[in-house]
Amino acid sequence: MPRRPAPGPSRGRPAPATVAPALLLALVLALSLTACGPQPGAGGQPPTGPVTASAPGSATGSTPAGAPTTTPATGCPDPGLATSVGPVDGALGLRAVTLTLVNCGATTATVEGYPGLRLLDEEQADLDVAVVEEPDPxxxxxxxPVTAVTLAPGGSAQAVLLWRNTVAEGENAPGSYLAVTAVPGAQEQLLTLAVDLGTTARLVVGPWRAPA
Structure with missing residues (x-):
C-alpha cells in the first residue's frame, strides 16, 4: 500500500503576518504623544496665557480704580454715631441705666456734653417729663468736669440715666420708649426702654464719658 506524504502548510490560507517589535514600539510612542499634547481651544487653536475668573457682575473681577475699600456699617445713623441702652438696674426705688454711644462711622468723632432725651409712651407720644442734666448723677x-471724648472708629462713650420710682398723689407717668439725640444736630434714635417714673416725672442724665 503506497504511503501518503506528510501534511504541509495549507495552500488556501496564508500564514498570519508577524509585526516587528520595533514597529509596535513606534506606534505606542506616537499614540502617547498625541494624547498628552495641547487640546485645541476656540477656533481649533490651543489657548495661550493665564485664564482669569471674573467675579459675578464684573467684567474682569478686579476692583475699579478709586473705589472705596471700606464702607460704614449698615444702618449707621448720621453722623456715624449709634446708641443703645440697658439693662436697667433697680434697688430701693432708684433706677439706673447706661446709654452707650458707638462710633460706627469710618472717621474719628468727638462728643461733648449731654445726650438729648425725650421719653415717650407706648404710642410714641411725648410724656411731660423733666430731663435734668447732672455732671455726676x-x-x-x-x-x-464735663470734657470732650474722642472716638476712633469702633470706639464708645457712655452716659448714665437715673430716675426714682416714687409714687405719691398724682398721675403716674410710665414710659416705653426713649428718643436719643447723641450730639446736637445728629439723627434722633428711638430705643425701647421701660421707665417706671412713678409720680416724680423727672429723669437725671449724666454727660458722655469714656468707659471706665
Whole structure:
C-alpha cells in the first residue's frame, strides 16, 4: 500500500503576518504623544496665557480704580454715631441705666456734653417729663468736669440715666420708649426702654464719658 506524504502548510490560507517589535514600539510612542499634547481651544487653536475668573457682575473681577475699600456699617445713623441702652438696674426705688454711644462711622468723632432725651409712651407720644442734666448723677466723683471724648472708629462713650420710682398723689407717668439725640444736630434714635417714673416725672442724665 503506497504511503501518503506528510501534511504541509495549507495552500488556501496564508500564514498570519508577524509585526516587528520595533514597529509596535513606534506606534505606542506616537499614540502617547498625541494624547498628552495641547487640546485645541476656540477656533481649533490651543489657548495661550493665564485664564482669569471674573467675579459675578464684573467684567474682569478686579476692583475699579478709586473705589472705596471700606464702607460704614449698615444702618449707621448720621453722623456715624449709634446708641443703645440697658439693662436697667433697680434697688430701693432708684433706677439706673447706661446709654452707650458707638462710633460706627469710618472717621474719628468727638462728643461733648449731654445726650438729648425725650421719653415717650407706648404710642410714641411725648410724656411731660423733666430731663435734668447732672455732671455726676451717681455721686461717685463730685466736681468732675464735663470734657470732650474722642472716638476712633469702633470706639464708645457712655452716659448714665437715673430716675426714682416714687409714687405719691398724682398721675403716674410710665414710659416705653426713649428718643436719643447723641450730639446736637445728629439723627434722633428711638430705643425701647421701660421707665417706671412713678409720680416724680423727672429723669437725671449724666454727660458722655469714656468707659471706665
Amino acid at each position: 451717681v455721686g461717685n466723683e463730685p466736681g468732675l
